[in-house]
Amino acid sequence: MSNDTYATPLSSRYASKEMSQIFSLRNRFSTWRKLWYNLAIAEKSLGLSVVTDEAIEQMSKHLEITDEEIEAAKKEEAIVRHDVMAHVHVFGETCPAAAGIIHLGATSCYVTDNADLIFLRDAYDVLIPKLVNVINRLAKFALEYKDLPVLGWTHFQPAQLTTVGKRATLWLQELLWDLRNMQRARDDIGLRGVKGTTGTQASFLSLFHGDHDKVEALDEKVVELLGFEYAYPCTGQTYSRKIDIDALHPLSSLGASCHKMATDIRLLANLKEMEEPFEKSQIGSSAMAYKRNPMRCERVCSLSRHLGSLYQDAFQTASVQWFERTLDDSAIRRISIPEAFLTADILLSTLLNITSGLVVYPKVIERRIKAELPFMATENIIMAMVEQGASRQECHEEIRVLSHQASAVVKQEGGDNDLIERIKSTDYFKPIWSQLDKLLDPSTFVGRAPQQTEKFVNVTVANALEPYRSLINEEHVQLAV
Structure with missing residues (x-):
């Protein structure tokens, strides 16, 4: 790639090779050839004698487009100003026996739209x-x-x-919803099929001399050959761009989950309670050598915002399509659809790296708890005093005064919370001095958090992951620079 021209960082810097390959020119144009090839097979199987065995054999040997053919198609497109016809011409030159039947009965959207739907499905198969x-x-x-x-x-x-x-389960639950939404979107993707120029299949009806059954069989055969469950029953020249909304919305929602989780980790990093992985040779700042910036989570937040905005492209495009089609969808879809999947791919690769090496600092957590817990324990202390025969109202006033004194030490003097020391030195609270350590045990303040977490992971998460057990691995994901 030339250093003198702009290249999107999504593909040149961050995204995985498998996701970048899906939306590459070679894969796009090779997929067009596979679509023409399968259309020819289906047409021949239904009795179109003009499609010969030699034509199909030649096509089968050249389904993967070469660099030379891509360049030839670029030159041809500059002349004819039509990308699909440029590739029909080049494919025909490579497969002369098939030159007359390539794209037979089809409109450009047979290859462009069906290919896009294949890419949506394949891209989800990388993300999930x-x-x-x-x-x-x-x-x-x-x-x-x-x-x-x-x-x-x-x-x-x-x-x-x-x-x-328990806090991690809040992140987990949202990601489980994302998994559900993404799997639904993936499984709901069909093909446009063979529908002709305005979706009426008129050209194919002509090819088969008015035989409606064969036209329907052709549609079904192509869908089967391409490994899909069904084709959308009604289309114009294009498949409804509402499908793009359905495909991109789960990705936008994923972006929100990623942003929330990464933001929480960034805040916890500031509190020094938890950090993302930090490599031994990693530099946090060019000037401040001590810094450990949460750059992975910052990247997640940055790209999540971009991912969320791409959904609007699909929404706006679907809403302004006129009748059977307009072409104002073309340019924006070339940008927004690949970028949405590339961005989602980067987010998940980065989260894989982060979740493989989260660092927790229990001592810092313990110190912060000790600073705040005495205030939270006041109700427990009051209840313990009442059990010893004290008046709740009197006890409330005693501890209120001590709490305000301790708060002043923390806020005005910058000192430590000394509420417990004040209670221990106040004779009024002598009946419960021996209970204070137990009353201040942090584990008694977390409610059912441990039990909730264990059940959620062992039941809810385990059930959700069961269909995907073969996909689980321990591979280390190297973060892109």
């Missing part, structure tokens, strides 16, 4: 295994830390305790 493995690795992380108490945050203000594992 990656998401499965992200979920699997995050589930293991959740189980490992299901019992570790951690300060909860609501409004990014200290709240009741949860556990590190």
Whole structure:
């Protein structure tokens, strides 16, 4: 690739080879050839004698387009101003016995639209295994830390305790929904099939001399040869661009899940409670050598925003298609559809890297809990005093005064929370001094977080992953620079 021309970072820097290959020129044009080849097979099987064995044999030997043929098609397109006809011409030169029957009865969208639908399906087949493995690795992380108490945050203000594992289940649950949505979208993709110029199959009806059954059989045969379950029953010249909305919406939703998870990890990195993997030779800042920037999660957030915006391209395009078709969908779809899948691919590859090496700092977590827990434990302390015969109202006032004094030390003096020391030095609370350690045990403040986490992972997550067990692996994903 030339260093003098722009290349999208999605393919040149970040995306996997398998996803980039799906949307490559070679795969696009080779897929067109496979579509022409299968159309010819189907037409011959239904009695079109003009399609010969020699034509099909020649086509079968040249389904993968060469670099020379791609260049020849570019030159031809510059003359005829039509990409499909340029490739029909070049394919015909390569397969002279088939030159007269390539694209027989078809419109350009036979190859362009059917190819796009194949790419959507194949692209999901790259994404889904990656998401499965992200979920699997995050589930293991959740189980490992299901019992570790951690300060909860609501409004990014200290709240009741949860556990590190329980917090991970919040990320996991959203990713499970993404898996469900992506699998549904993938399985719902059909082919446009062979529908002719405005979707009426008029050209094919003419080819088969008015035999409607053979026209329907042709559509079914091509769908079968290409490995799909069905073709959309009604199309114009194109398949409905609403299909693109259905295909891109789960990716947009995935972007929201990724952004939320990555943002949480970035905030936790600032709190020094959890970090993404940091390589030994990695440099965080050119000036501040001590820094450990969460660059992986920052990349996830950055690209998630882009992914979310691409859904709007599909929405707007579908809404302005006139009658049987317009061509104002073409240019934008060449950009938004590949970019959506390339971006989703990058996000999942990055999350695979992150979830393979999340680092937790229990001592930092413990210190933060100790700073906040005394305030949270005041109700437990009051209840313990009441059990010893104290008045709740009197106890509430005693602990209110001590709490405000401790709060002033923290906020005004920058000191540690000394509420417990104040309680231990106040004779009023002497009846429960021996209980304070138990009353302040963090594990008693996490509710059912450990049990919820264990059940969620071992039941909900396990059931969701069961159909994908063969896809689960422990491969290390090297992060792109």
